[in-house]
Amino acid sequence: MIVSFTLNGRSVGFETIPGESAQLFLQRNGIPSVRNSDDGYGFSGSDTILLDGRIVGACILLAPQLEGRDVRTVESLREGRLLSIVQQAMLECGCIQSGYNAPAAALMLWELLQRISRPSREDIEDALSGLYNRATGYRQFFDAVELAVARMQDQSRKFEDIPSFGNDYQIVGKPSPKKDSARMVAGEKVFVEDRVEQNACYLKVLRSPHAHAWIISIDIKEAMAVEGVVAIFTHKDVPEKVYSQAGQGFPEPSPYDRMLLSKKVRHVGDRVAAVVAESPQIAEQALKLIKVEYERLPVVLDWDAARIASTPLIHGGKISYKAGVPENLADLNRDADSAEEPVVYQFPIGGNPRMNIAASISDGIGDVQEGFKQADVIVERTYTTTQIQCTPLEKHTCYARLEGDRLIIHASTQVPYHVRRIIATLLDLPENHIR
Numbered sequence: 001m002i003v004s005f006t007l008n009g010r011s012v013g014f015e016t017i018p019g020e021s022a023q024l025f026l027q028r029n030g031i032p033s034v035r036n037s038d039d040g041y042g043f044s045g046s047d048t049i050l051l052d053g054r055i056v057g058a059c060i061l062l063a064p065q066l067e068g069r070d071v072r073t074v075e076s077l078r079e080g081r082l083l084s085i086v087q088q089a090m091l092e093c094g095c096i097q098s099g100y101n102a103p104a105a106a107l108m109l110w111e112l113l114q115r116i117s118r119p120s121r122e123d124i125e126d127a128l129s130g131l132y133n134r135a136t137g138y139r140q141f142f143d144a145v146e147l148a149v150a151r152m153q154d155q156s157r158k159f160e161d162i163p164s165f166g167n168d169y170q171i172v173g174k175p176s177p178k179k180d181s182a183r184m185v186a187g188e189k190v191f192v193e194d195r196v197e198q199n200a201c202y203l204k205v206l207r208s209p210h211a212h213a214w215i216i217s218i219d220i221k222e223a224m225a226v227e228g229v230v231a232i233f234t235h236k237d238v239p240e241k242v243y244s245q246a247g248q249g250f251p252e253p254s255p256y257d258r259m260l261l262s263k264k265v266r267h268v269g270d271r272v273a274a275v276v277a278e279s280p281q282i283a284e285q286a287l288k289l290i291k292v293e294y295e296r297l298p299v300v301l302d303w304d305a306a307r308i309a310s311t312p313l314i315h316g317g318k319i320s321y322k323a324g325v326p327e328n329l330a331d332l333n334r335d336a337d338s339a340e341e342p343v344v345y346q347f348p349i350g351g352n353p354r355m356n357i358a359a360s361i362s363d364g365i366g367d368v369q370e371g372f373k374q375a376d377v378i379v380e381r382t383y384t385t386t387q388i389q390c391t392p393l394e395k396h397t398c399y400a401r402l403e404g405d406r407l408i409i410h411a412s413t414q415v416p417y418h419v420r421r422i423i424a425t426l427l428d429l430p431e432n433h434i435r
Contacts, residue, residue: 005066007031008076016063023047025063026073032194033074033103033187034058037393038132045131046393048104049073055111055130074103074187077110085148086110087185091177092159093143097135099184100393105131106185109145118149133393192397192410200399201230204283206273206290208265212297212312215263218273219291226289228282233274235261242341243425247418251322255351255358256344257315260426264340265294266314306356315353317342324348407434 003025004013014029026034026049038044042060049058050072077084083091087106096102105128112119112127119127121138124145128134134141143159150157165173183190220232238260246254261271273290277283298312305311317340319332324347326332332354343353350360372378398411398419407429411419424431 001064003063003067005068006070008072020063021059022049022061022063022066023058025066026058026071031073031075031187032189032191035100035103035191035393037100037395043132044101044393045104045108045133046101048107048130050107050111053111055108057130072107074107074110074185077106078186083182083186084110085151086113086144087182089144089147089151089159090141090185091181093140093147094177095136095140095144096178096181096184098393099178099181100191101131101133101135102181102185103187105134105141109141109148113145113148113152117152119145135393191394192399192412193395195410196399197401200401201276201278202280202283203274203276204280204287205271206275206287206292208268208270208272208294210265210294210296211268211299211301212314213265213294214297215265215272216293216295218293220273222291223275223286223289226277226282226286228278229286230276230278232276232286232290233261234272235259235263237261239426239428240341241426241428242344243422245422247415247422250421251346252418252421253346253349253359255315255349255353256346257317257341257353257358259341262341300356309355311356313337313354314356315343316340319343319345319353321345322347405433409434 001016001018002013003016004011006012007026012029014025016025020028021040023034023036023040027036034049035046036059037046038059040059042057045057047058048055050056050070051061051066052070053072074087077087084106086109090096090102090106090109095105108127108131109124112123116123121142124142125138128138128141147157147159167173178184180190189195215235218234220234223229224232241259242256243258244252244254244256245258246252248254261273265272272292273287275283275286275290277286300306300311306314316335316337318336318338319329320342321329322345326348332352345351350362351358352360392412394412396412398409400407400409402408407423407427409416409419409423413419420431420434423429424434
């Protein structure tokens, strides 16, 4: 089906896929600024477009709903290579952080200034209310709108809210925008998802429904028969090498206690199998056809119970050390389970896998017991903290390809050197063959 509509002032017509959202439809046809940071639920605002002059979310529209409509995206705001007044003001006022939602914010503020020439703070808050995550709060957006309004009257107006110091320096002490913020606010291709080539395959992971279990068997025959499935991997197909997912330094102190795919799952959502297919939809279809037989094991859900000697072990394999072997290592390995992968420490960090302790440290000042004796009051309480998961707006994505004998990886990470080290370890590649 061809959907015909007006896109940023031009009449266009594109083929659509049945069930495709307007967000995917636009992104697939050259509009990278309309993003998806909420798995298509449409509440985050990163998918913002102007539809017949109204702000809407593209994720909650089907592509055929654009038929005959006027669609405007942030790509339309630029004048040649120049950013619009609103976009430039956002840069100078520090509105760009991750930049994933910056195009949506720019479009919302541009639309606001088309309706209201001098908006109040309440107007700005209302205009941005559909943007679930603003990264920087509101202050910078208030400043940006104020600056944009002023520049509509006087283009020489400068933003002078950030003080400078160190007049003898060129960079230190001077306010400076993010290096790639101009491309971010313009909606250009700056994220991993933007670099994926059209002929790329997609990998999806089958995850465990159980917190603790052995995988007895995996039947992939029916899944492999699905047209468009390229490969399916289980624990039988991956290198028998342990590694650490942590990235704290080098040598990495955390225990090397994971494999790419293991015959034992240790938490709900643990990896069971991986499907490589020609599209995400085909990969998802194949995942549903994989048949797995599990032998469920006892589960420990309490922090204190996890450290009792008789409790089920998360990692029961043989323990080894690259350096600083502890004196009790033979005792720790007396009942090691040869069916499990080993646990390898680079050096001692207070770990005891036989008590489900990956690492520990203790310290103190003075004589604690004497302090208790002399204390007028002793207060003992148990404190519970909230769980925090760092969840960036850009989805965790990795795109890899081979160029000759070099593996080129684009990953949404702040620690590319750790990614390179881990992959080099698993694939037995020299690090200088990974970029």
